[in-house]
Amino acid sequence: MRAAVLYKPDDLRVEEVEHPTVGPGELVIQVKGCGVCGTDLRVIRGKKKRGVHFPSVIGHEIAGEVVERGSGVQGFQPGDRVAVVPVISCFQCAYCLRDLENLCLNRRAIGYEFDGGFQEYLRLPEVAVRTGNVMKIPERLSFEEASLLEPFACCVNGSQRSNIPLGGMVVIIGAGPIGLMHLKLAKVFGAATVIMSEPAPLRREAALQMGADVAIDPKETDLQQVVTEHTDGIGADTVILAIGIPGLVGDLAKLLRKGGTLNLFAGFEEEAEARLLCNIVHYNQATITGSASSSRFHFQQAIALVGSGRVQLNDLITHRFPLEEIHGALQLTMEGKGLKAIVVP
Numbered sequence: 001m002r003a004a005v006l007y008k009p010d011d012l013r014v015e016e017v018e019h020p021t022v023g024p025g026e027l028v029i030q031v032k033g034c035g036v037c038g039t040d041l042r043v044i045r046g047k048k049k050r051g052v053h054f055p056s057v058i059g060h061e062i063a064g065e066v067v068e069r070g071s072g073v074q075g076f077q078p079g080d081r082v083a084v085v086p087v088i089s090c091f092q093c094a095y096c097l098r099d100l101e102n103l104c105l106n107r108r109a110i111g112y113e114f115d116g117g118f119q120e121y122l123r124l125p126e127v128a129v130r131t132g133n134v135m136k137i138p139e140r141l142s143f144e145e146a147s148l149l150e151p152f153a154c155c156v157n158g159s160q161r162s163n164i165p166l167g168g169m170v171v172i173i174g175a176g177p178i179g180l181m182h183l184k185l186a187k188v189f190g191a192a193t194v195i196m197s198e199p200a201p202l203r204r205e206a207a208l209q210m211g212a213d214v215a216i217d218p219k220e221t222d223l224q225q226v227v228t229e230h231t232d233g234i235g236a237d238t239v240i241l242a243i244g245i246p247g248l249v250g251d252l253a254k255l256l257r258k259g260g261t262l263n264l265f266a267g268f269e270e271e272a273e274a275r276l277l278c279n280i281v282h283y284n285q286a287t288i289t290g291s292a293s294s295s296r297f298h299f300q301q302a303i304a305l306v307g308s309g310r311v312q313l314n315d316l317i318t319h320r321f322p323l324e325e326i327h328g329a330l331q332l333t334m335e336g337k338g339l340k341a342i343v344v345p
């Protein structure tokens with residue numbers, strides 16, 4: 001079978017590898033779709049090192065079909081359609097005990113410590129099967145759409161931490177796949193108005209088609225003024241930062257109404273710092289929060305929302321690449337062209 005093997009930073013080769021054999025408690029799935037994520041780019045470029053080993057197969061946004069079942073596995077059989085929750089928590093550390101398994105101190109992940117989805121067949125470790133990290137998906141959900149459940153689950157976590165009030169006004173910075181998922185969730189939460197800021201015309205157009213009320217080009221339009229106009233000078237209930245630019249944080253805090261929430265959803269470079277007027281937080285009782293990764297429950301919520309048709313993610317997928325052309329998918333993601341690229345091995 002074929003796999004995209006990462007030998008070292010900037011050395012990713014699609015080559016013939018041995019077909020995985022199933023061990024006790026394990027499953028082997030045929031990968032039907034694996035999303036390309038900005039984090040994959042950081043891993044390939046050597047900018048993200050935690051949990052990464054060489055050689056390995058990365059890719060953590062995985063959907064596929066069970067083809068082999070190891071001895072002792074209950075509840076799965078060949079033919080089952082599944083999505084994979086990549087983060088495997090320890091269930092014992094201080095954060096797991098506090099119901100924050102996504103922040104586990106001993107977390108391991110498929111696509112990092114364990115081989116991931118940029119290959120034809122994937123062996124899922126016993127621990128992942130045992131802890132419920134393999135989830136069946138409803139029939140109406142395509143494998144391609146299911147491969148987006150992972151980033152969507154992270155957004156489900158993030159939007160629940162963003163205090164979006166019914167009838168509220170939400171500002172989202174960045175209309176890439178993540179920003180657009182936040183747009184869809186803001187609508188689910190009952191936001192009356194969603195304003196998006198995005199320099200790429202294609203992405204602004206996508207935002208408007210997916211229900212944004214306003215999509216501005218930050219190079220040409222003053223976001224502060226737009227927010228002021230739409231809120232009679234009060235400010236936004238919620239601002240979600242979906243791109244990792246720390247220099248924006250101080251200005252974004254100024255967009256909030258009193259008691260509003262700013263969510264630093266995107267990941268930043270390691271030493272990123274921001275300047276912030278402290279009194280915005282003090283006098284305005286603003287909340288500055290963040291969110292990272294997702295739990296198994298967030299993933300279940302994601303399956304419920306997408307599987308029921310309440311949210312659809314298909315319109316986010318603009319490019320599909322066979323495994324042999326994974327470099328094209330990575331290039332496209334790096335350049336921010338289109339919306340979401342997935343690899344279909």
Ligand SMILES: [Zn+2]
Pocket residue numbers: 037038039060061151
């Ligand atoms: Zn990802």
Ligand SMILES: [Zn+2]
Pocket residue numbers: 089090091092093094095096101103104105106107
């Ligand atoms: Zn833990």
